[in-house]
Amino acid sequence: MTRDPNDPAAIVREQEIAAMSEEVLASLGAGIVAYVREVQAKDLAKYFPEAPPTQDTTVLWALLNADGTPILVADSREAALANAFEHDLEMVSLH
Template sequence: MTFESKIQISKDELAHLGAGQVGYIRKMTSDEVQEQFPGVPKMESGIDLWALFNADGTPLFLSDDPSTAYVKAAEDEISPVSVH
């Protein structure tokens, strides 16, 4: 038995899929943060940080403690998913 399903979704719809409900937490160095997010205040080089991102990649929160990032996700009712 074969099922074919053709669901069409626009790039814009795909980009916003899960926004506000799903996010991911990623370990980054302070150097990576400074490079990728120029608006972030200057910080010491080589610090390990944890960033919470919205499903569309928008940064939401930054911490030096991974558990704090997970707590923030829970407070904002965002379900973090694993990203490899």
């Protein structure tokens, strides 16, 4: 869908979005939108700094807030998705 270059409302929306700070943009969807990401156990500390260090090759699944803030780690994608469902989080695809 293309934008009408003469639509004043569309122009204002684009200007407002362009003027948003990174912090405001990152906070959009916080507590509402989440995504699941595959995480190697050895990389767990990147998402969960309080996690004990491990060199394990186990695949885990992290549920992350829209801004990337970690919510939980699970041993299956289904468990992470179930937790998101329990907390009424809207899931989005990560590309």
